[in-house]
Amino acid sequence: MEINLDNIALYKSVICMILGDKKSEIIEFIIDNLDDDKRFKYTIKELCATLNISKPTAIDTINLLTQKRVIKKIKNGLYQLSI
Known part of the structure; x- marks a missing residue:
């Protein structure tokens, strides 16, 4: 499948429907703020303050990404994308 803006918007909509708006926002923020x-x-x-989200939502999302091996926790405040 060719990746285009319509596909990206569709993927984002599906992710929002599955995970909810806040978790989707956190995931998008993480992707947008990866270093080299x-x-x-x-x-x-910092994540809670920047995105105006609750601590439980942030923790749940980080834990989900860690459990699914999308990210790996290096130390507090530092995560490595695994994919």
Whole structure:
């Protein structure tokens, strides 16, 4: 399948429907803020303040991504994208 803007919008809509708006927003934020080494450098507290989300939602999302091996926790506030 060819990737285009319509497909991306469709994927985002499906993810929102499955996970909910806030978790989808967190995932998109993580992807948008990866460094050149595919690392994400935000603590839970920083993530909550930046996105105006609850701590349980942030923790649930990070735990989900960790359990599914999408990200790996290096240390508090530092995660490595695994895919």
